[in-house]
Amino acid sequence: xxxxxxxxxxxxxxxxxxxxxxxxxxxxxxxxxxxxxxxxxxxxxxxxxxxxxxxxxxxxxxxxxxxxxxxxxxxxxxxxxxxxxxxxxxxxxxxxxxxxxxxxxxxxxxxxxxxxxxxxxxxxxxxxxxxxxxxxxxxxxxxxxxxxxxxxx
Numbered sequence: 001x002x003x004x005x006x007x008x009x010x011x012x013x014x015x016x017x018x019x020x021x022x023x024x025x026x027x028x029x030x031x032x033x034x035x036x037x038x039x040x041x042x043x044x045x046x047x048x049x050x051x052x053x054x055x056x057x058x059x060x061x062x063x064x065x066x067x068x069x070x071x072x073x074x075x076x077x078x079x080x081x082x083x084x085x086x087x088x089x090x091x092x093x094x095x096x097x098x099x100x101x102x103x104x105x106x107x108x109x110x111x112x113x114x115x116x117x118x119x120x121x122x123x124x125x126x127x128x129x130x131x132x133x134x135x136x137x138x139x140x141x142x143x144x145x146x147x148x149x150x151x152x153x
Contacts, residue, residue, distance in 0.1 A: 004043065004047040005044065006150065008043060008044045009150060011036070012036075012040050012142070013142075015040075016033075016138075016142045017139065017143070018030070019086060019135050019138070020136045020140070022135075024133050024136060027080070027133055029082030029083065029085070029135045030082075031085075033086070034082070034085045034086055034088075037090065037093055038089045038092055038093075040093060041092040041093040044093055048095070059092065059096065060092075062091050062096045066087055066091040067088040070084040070088070071084055079134060083134050083135055086135060087106075090142050094142075094145060098145050098148075101148075102142055102144070102145045103141070105140070105141035105144045105145065106138055106140075106141035109136075109140045109144075110137035110138075112137075113133070117130070
């Protein structure tokens, strides 16, 4: 495993942990997390030998498609804007098949997280409206895929 790929993945892992912590506390994902992952994607493309065609075109196409789909989810009020941006920048950073695997893990983790949060909200009612910190599920899924990539060789 080349050192640059490992270093960039470690940086993204730390950014995902920060996103999960801030989302838990404030129910928002900081812009600097998304910007950091987007910036890390560019040298990762170079480090993995991604070609301009079709490699980079596919990578950008997957990110644009993810942005479009999850913007629709946001417009329905089912996801926050920070969540959409985090998913999109992960689509830039992860290889397309890894990104699709991340979406599966994210859906499962998000379902579990939602159940736990709904039960907590019902057991301890609050004045504030229910907000699910879905960034935790996104970060968990991203970390899962990064761990699979580097620890399962």
